[in-house]
Amino acid sequence: MSHAETELGLTERRAVETIYRAFNDKDPDLLDRVVSDDWQDIPLAPGQGPGAAGLKPIILGFIAAMPDVHIHVHEVMQTPGRVGVRAEITGTHLGNFMGIPPTGKPVSFPIFEFHHLSAGRITHTWHLEDWFGLFRQLGQFPQLG
Numbered sequence: 001m002s003h004a005e006t007e008l009g010l011t012e013r014r015a016v017e018t019i020y021r022a023f024n025d026k027d028p029d030l031l032d033r034v035v036s037d038d039w040q041d042i043p044l045a046p047g048q049g050p051g052a053a054g055l056k057p058i059i060l061g062f063i064a065a066m067p068d069v070h071i072h073v074h075e076v077m078q079t080p081g082r083v084g085v086r087a088e089i090t091g092t093h094l095g096n097f098m099g100i101p102p103t104g105k106p107v108s109f110p111i112f113e114f115h116h117l118s119a120g121r122i123t124h125t126w127h128l129e130d131w132f133g134l135f136r137q138l139g140q141f142p143q144l145g
Contacts, residue, residue, distance in 0.1 A: 009078060011120040016083045019115075019122070020071040023089075026063050028056035036121045043127075066091025066107070083115045089129070098142040100135075109134040 015034040022030040031052035039051050048054045062069045069091040077084040090108045093100075109130045116124040135141045 008080070008120065012081070012083055012117045013076065013078060015117060015120055015122055016076070016085060016115050017073070019125075020073060020085075020087065022059055023062060023069055023071050028052075028059040031055060031059075034122055036118065036123045039122055040124045041127070042124065061097070062089075062091070065093060065095040065097035065102075067094055068092050071111070081117050083117065085111075085113045085115070087111050087113070093138055097138075100138055100140055100142060103138050105138060107134055107137045109137070 018030050018034040022028050035052050037051070041048070041050075041055055044050070044054065045058055048058060069089065071087050071089050073085060073087045075086040088108055088110050090106070092106050093103045095102055110133075111127060111129045113125055113127040115122050
């Protein structure tokens with residue numbers, strides 16, 4: 001039996017899936033169920049605070065800018081205490097996003113995340129998003145400074 005099929009493996013996978021459900025279900029409070037009190041989201045977005053409380057406004061910002069935001073998980077790689085995810089964020093840009101006014105354009109961009117877990121809760125998340133690809137689709141970049 002592989003780790004992904006064990007009770008702990010299933011618990012870890014569900015914890016990671018719940019982060020994406022926080023976006024898909026438009027319920028940032030789901031984070032409280034699955035991240036540790038000292039969870040580290042690396043790197044933090046500009047202005048993002050630590051922990052689940054720091055990511056919740058980011059999720060709400062995505063929902064406001066792209067009411068149909070959805071994270072599609074394409075691949076999950078898992079070993080004990082570690083889960084890697086290849087996913088894609090899709091949505092329609094209908095609200096202000098990072099200072100960019102609504103364009104009405106559909107967008108799609110990849111994300112890659114690596115999660116560390118302990119006792120079934122996520123302790124660290126390292127992530128990389130293709131922001132350049134997103135801004136190219138929107139036809140503009142956020143103002144710097």
